[in-house]
Amino acid sequence: MSHRTDGLRSLPLLALLALAACQAPETEPQPVPVPRPVARPQDDGPSQAELRKARAERNRAANAAASQALTQAxxxxxxxxxxxxxxxxxxxDQGRLRRERVPLDAPIDEDALTRDFIAIALRDEYGAGGIQARDSGTPAPLRRWQDPVRIQMEFGAVVDVATRRAYRVEVSQFAARLAQATGHSVSLAENGGNFVVMVLSDDERRAIGPRLAQLVPGIPAQDIAVMQALDADxxxxxxxxxxxxxxVYSNAVALIRAELPPLLQTSCIHEELAQGMGLANDSPxxxxxIFNDDEEFALLTRHDELLLRILYDPRLRPGMSAAEAEPIVRRIAAELLAQSI
Incomplete structure (x- = not known):
């Protein structure tokens, strides 16, 4: 199994539009007749029963669309x-995809936590043009979010209502966990999000270019091509x-295959959302x-939570190099490990 994460990518700066106010020509003011108020009919809005019926109709329509899309897949x-x-x-069967948060057979210490942070947060798995870097990745500055992270879910037609609801619940709960680990605001948003998570079938993914361009204005064409041609592994x-x-991150987009079984779905939620916070590399x-391509662990561990805590510590700042950050990271790691689990 392979997760792919691309680190800092550049978007063009947003242009500001200055709109001139419309002004009417200067004329002699004329008296304006005042309309008499008209009694408005009583309108209490739709009843609860009507709202429930409308929701049920929407759910039936969405399920029917999902069923049809699956049939045509x-x-x-x-x-x-x-x-x-x-x-x-x-x-x-191989004993991988473990789900322990604090596995007893994998203790961590200050040296290991410092080493892993430098390797994962200050190196990139993929370089320019989406080309995979050799060895342990390419050096990169410290990246993270400054604005609140608002996660917006987007689903392909093959994803039925129950699955969409389950995804939203799981992503909302994991967003709260990320917020607790980082001390940074992370939450699920209905719309207008700056971190979009897309759950798409193979057919839908291949046709996602126009939607990606809408969601992330200025997204490089090569990134769209990479997502459309994502390797099966x-x-x-x-x-x-x-x-x-x-x-400083301003946007992110994650893609999860709709064909994945439940545990791999959850594993993708954990890794891609956590890596999208600024932990861009994997390390053997x-x-x-979970930031290791051997797939031994499926879910975020305490080790990974500590990496997130270090990343958003105010003593570090975006743009720092590995040489600048390492002594500070070591002090933070020692402090965190001295605290109780």
């Missing part, structure tokens, strides 16, 4: 569901963006961690 998408189900079973991906050369030495 390509053979490739159907085959992928089977492929990912087998992949999840194989990983579980990449279950999910996330791209984070800044404005211009700033090391990080343990116990």
């Amino acid at each position: 390509s053979l490739a998408s159907t085959a992928q569901r089977d492929f990912y189900a087998r992949a999840e079973r194989a990983l579980l 990449n279950f999910c991906t996330v791209f984070a963006y800044s404005r211009g050369a700033s090391p 030495d990080a343990r116990p961690s």
